[in-house]
Amino acid sequence: MHVDLFDRYSQGESPLHRLDPRVKVVVTILYIISNAVLPDGAWAAFGLSWVLVLVVNWVSELGIDYTFRRSFVALPFALAAVSAIFSPQGQPLTDWSVAGFSLAPTDFGLIRFGSILLRSWLSVQAAILLVAVTQFPDLIHAFEHLHVPAILTTIIAFLYRYLFVLTDEVMRLLRARTARSAALPGVKSGRNVVWRAKVTGNMAGQLFLRSYERSDQIYNAMLARGYQGQMRTLRAHIMTAFDWSLGALSFLFILLLQLVGRIA
């Protein structure tokens, strides 16, 4: 399997690719918090928020619609917020009767629903941008600099490294299951749901043992290659004037967003 199957990092040499990962992490988190605290219905501020995403898209040479095309991953979750439309607060717009239940969408509810969707949609784009312009080892390094405990970052580094190895294992297991499950067209193969779940359970057990035993070999191989307890990256990660100023600029822009959201 290709290592970049899961990695959303895009190769590039833009200023954002070169920006210190700490700055990128902090700004992304600030941006997401900023979206969370913008009041409902602050459309101008949400619009400006999106402009920031578009500008960053453009500066990072990913293409202006890069995040837009990938931004709908969280959409299924919007289902959970649909009930906000029928909020008891605010003016009812119409009254629908569905199977005896009376549902009244309210103006307040609609504004709330729209704001929740926008917040989620913008925040997802920020997260997409972060991993698109930062290599995962750099990201982990940033978390180390930001005082995330080393044991956690090391586990995450191993998780990332061996995800690809174990995904190969999963593919083998799935291929074997497909190979065993030959069926004539139109004829149902296999047995009931419980049986299918059992097969999957056995596969999970199998995968567990293969991973467990493999971790020994992997660890020895890493020791033999000079592993001393931390993942390394070739980048130095020293905060330059450029990093500081871009971080400060983003911070000011986020403050401006909040100001627009409160006044407008």
Add this chain to the structure above:
Amino acid sequence: MLYAPAPLHIPDGFLNLVISLLFWVMTVIMVGLAISKTSQSLGGKQVPLMGIMAAFIFAAQMLNFPVAGGTSGHFLGGALAAIVLGPWAGILVMTSVIAVQGLLFQDGGLLAMGANIFNMGILTAVIGFGLYRTVIKANKGVRLAVAGIAAWLSTVTAALLTSLQLWLSGTSRLEIVLPAMIGVHVLIGLGEAVITVVALAFIEQARPDLLKTEKVAAYGGRGWIVAGIVVSLIVVLFSPLASSDPDGLERIAEDMGFLSLGLDAPYQVIPDYTVPFLGETALSTIVAGIVGALVLLGLMVLVGSMLRKRQTAK
């Protein structure tokens, strides 16, 4: 294709700042405890092992099985991780899995990650390990059955807590989101239970040394048993109550100004509203119960570890 987002990962934007930060604080406390516990007991070799186990949970979530009508069941793995690796290591493993899912796949938000880790990583470990630890000396059938029940219950608990968080954030109406989430996860939990039981049976057969009674007992003691039983009882008693009369809960919450937590900007909430847990209504009792149980859990773990340290010092 390979990676299917699970409905329990809350994206950013759906929880408000107060709820997000509240659960971040609880998660940081529990993960901090887990780090200090595991670094006491683990050698250098165990950290890579936990990383690879995290990769295993991640990869195992790609194993799915067709249920009906194009939907498929898949696997969260929290209970299994806590039983096989011990609860503290299980918490760290699930934390890493959820962190990478949020970072790499945007499956679950960054601000909402505290809540996601708490729902899917910490409570699953408490219930999964706590209940399993209770019957550790019983025969294989009982142990596997309890592991299955624990896996099922941990999924339902995550769904319950997710709906409560959404409701408290003012994102969903309780009477709609609660029955929907719990209804779906009562079924998804069955898949989780079967996979956990079969995987455990498989591991026990192939590597019985990993699940030896003494080994599992050494992961944690009475604190986990009590915590597991208390949390499970709360969930079992609370879910039917909440599902049967969410209207009542919502009305009470509204009277108390509890729902405004979600509807106002956070800086207005704190001075204007009394602390919601202090009311004398059913909801406040229930919420206070949950919070109390969690605090109790933390205390028990703390006291337990101090006692043990003192004993070893003697």
